[in-house]
Amino acid sequence: MKFFHVKTVTETLDVIAREFEPIRPPVELSLPNALDLVLAEDVVSDEQVPHFARSTVDGYAVRARDTFGASDSLPAFLDVTGKIEMGKEASSYLKEGQAQSIPTGGMLPDGADSVVMIEHVEEVDDLINVYRQVAPGENVIRAGDDVQTGELVIEAGKRLRPQDLGVLSAIGKTKVRVYPSPIVAILSTGDEIVPADRKVLAPGEIRDINSITIAAAARQCGAEVIDGGIVPDDYPLFVQRAKELYDRADLLLLSGGSSVGTRDYTEQVMQSLGEPGVLVHGVSIKPGKPTIIAKAGGKPVMGLPGHPASAMIIFHLFVAPLIRRLQGESPSPYDRRLPARISRNVASAVGRSDYIRVKLEEREDGLWATPVFGKSGLISTLVKSDGMVEISANKEGILEGEVVQVHLFR
């Protein structure tokens, strides 16, 4: 058996970033189906958006020069020679001294370079009095103002948000290549674990929590989930079920029974699934130290701690970034943590990253985070929490009033 040094949080995240990538090839999907998935191709526009100059107001298309100097006391007079209709070509050339009425979004006629707002115009038969001057380009979106032909619209590695789908639809790119949702299989282990729908528990039994919480968290990250059920502390059966799930999934999560026996099993099972085997065996973190990460034939396999609160914290710290890697996402340049002040002192051991659960409270002087204490076996502490706060390995604790960064639970 190999000997492993316990890794730091940063070292563990580095292993995840370095060792894993999307398992399955990109697929081509229509825009609505590509929402929240990660783009697998650079998208370059074949055309310009808009493909014609458009008015941004209701008014009259004009030549700006014809309005120069116009004011309330000295309006400019222009001949109205046409009426542009929405969605129709503006076919009549606009000459010096002329104006054409135009709706918001209407196509600017050739010859015109700007639009006078209707509010600044008085209509008199086939003439208008223009009471304010406009500059060339005023109240107009020019052809290509939104997207230029040949422009890189969205880069590969970006997760597609609603507005990203919007720009893709604007350029007529209604199908895109994206990485498929990774399939995550979850196997709970432990002789004491029974399904959550078991009505009456025998002494010593507890209902399965982790497979419900971890499955839900994985689905929130965009994964499809295979519920692998519960396997007892029986090595041959455990190996067999793990192998079956490993074959079907892109990521196998073993929600560890917490006994010594199960822990040993878990590691052996992970080693048995393929080379190179276990990469991380223990992280210098509380809670969650017994986390194991293996790689078997390119696929990640993770052993999560059995305590529900530990398992969820490890999910947020390591499983979510791992799923994002499998989705092909480029690392985000910033972190969505929320600063808040801690409402009491919290002690911590140097050399270990401590993660405490916190509840947020908006007070008159800003946001405060109150620690929710409790053993990591208690799921109720997580229910009372809004997020978690790291006390980094080089600190002995945090002091009341200190600003901390809260990683929010969704």
Next chain:
Amino acid sequence: MKFFHVKTVTETLDVIAREFEPIRPPVELSLPNALDLVLAEDVVSDEQVPHFARSTVDGYAVRARDTFGASDSLPAFLDVTGKIEMGKEASSYLKEGQAQSIPTGGMLPDGADSVVMIEHVEEVDDLINVYRQVAPGENVIRAGDDVQTGELVIEAGKRLRPQDLGVLSAIGKTKVRVYPSPIVAILSTGDEIVPADRKVLAPGEIRDINSITIAAAARQCGAEVIDGGIVPDDYPLFVQRAKELYDRADLLLLSGGSSVGTRDYTEQVMQSLGEPGVLVHGVSIKPGKPTIIAKAGGKPVMGLPGHPASAMIIFHLFVAPLIRRLQGESPSPYDRRLPARISRNVASAVGRSDYIRVKLEEREDGLWATPVFGKSGLISTLVKSDGMVEISANKEGILEGEVVQVHLFR
């Protein structure tokens, strides 16, 4: 026709909070299907969790009193009288001077009150030497430590997160009453709008952006979406299509054509759908002023501005809170905005809330937000943005280096 005063952002949010509530009655769903939905009942536990005292370590169940004073130089000697197995009842009573081996998660036997960690014990045949004293309750989760019988576990109005499903599974509550996902119908209007899959555009035509972006944003909020397609600027047809969609949906969104004609139609259509009709007609905000909110027979109907960037900003500001109301969610006590410093001066008009799009950048001295300027007709400005920042109605602008709150786009 009624006359409406333009409302402030706060007044508009008050209208939404006051006037709307879930349209359809709660449904009973299994836990995985209830993720991200809002609980429609208070959940009180019928039982305690755990329902027996459990060890949190591998070791020996003991009476703490028997270990008092034990140290490396003066160990306590205890008789090992049993071995507790995972998931099994601890049936043998533990007497004074006795110990029973116990795995993490194992059931504490009657008579024992604490567990000595295996690391602090030396095993000698049927005896153990205990080298460290434990306090009563040490290394033990007591029955009911996680959840007490009769405890209010989760309140109605809470959106169910993975950990909330976890505590529900722990108490054997595998079905819960939740509000169903609201159905949002979207109808795009405008003679110039053509479907996004139209390959070649005629002069004056543009592809539909809003129905794609708004549908995707609504789905991210947990709504089911009916794509109502595009209707031209033809009043009878517009009324008919709007009425059909209104009948099928919990919320009807009219993505406005931007011409004067369409704007008038939109309001008439909204008034025609039912009483009391239009509640908000115009918001003192830039972009997004022409926003309309109506209530027809209890259902909300909203008219969104036609410009894609305006429509998305109005979605984040008003449609998302409206969907949360329809989902039955209690208002969140804090806001998930991210503080950052603005990288340049931005001017604004007093008396109007301005929303500027920003791109975030992590610098050595913290998070900075750089304004992304561009007309609200441009979707590309949203693609380049990470979020939006409000310049409130009482400010003339914001100064470089000032801390702003960034409402993140997902």
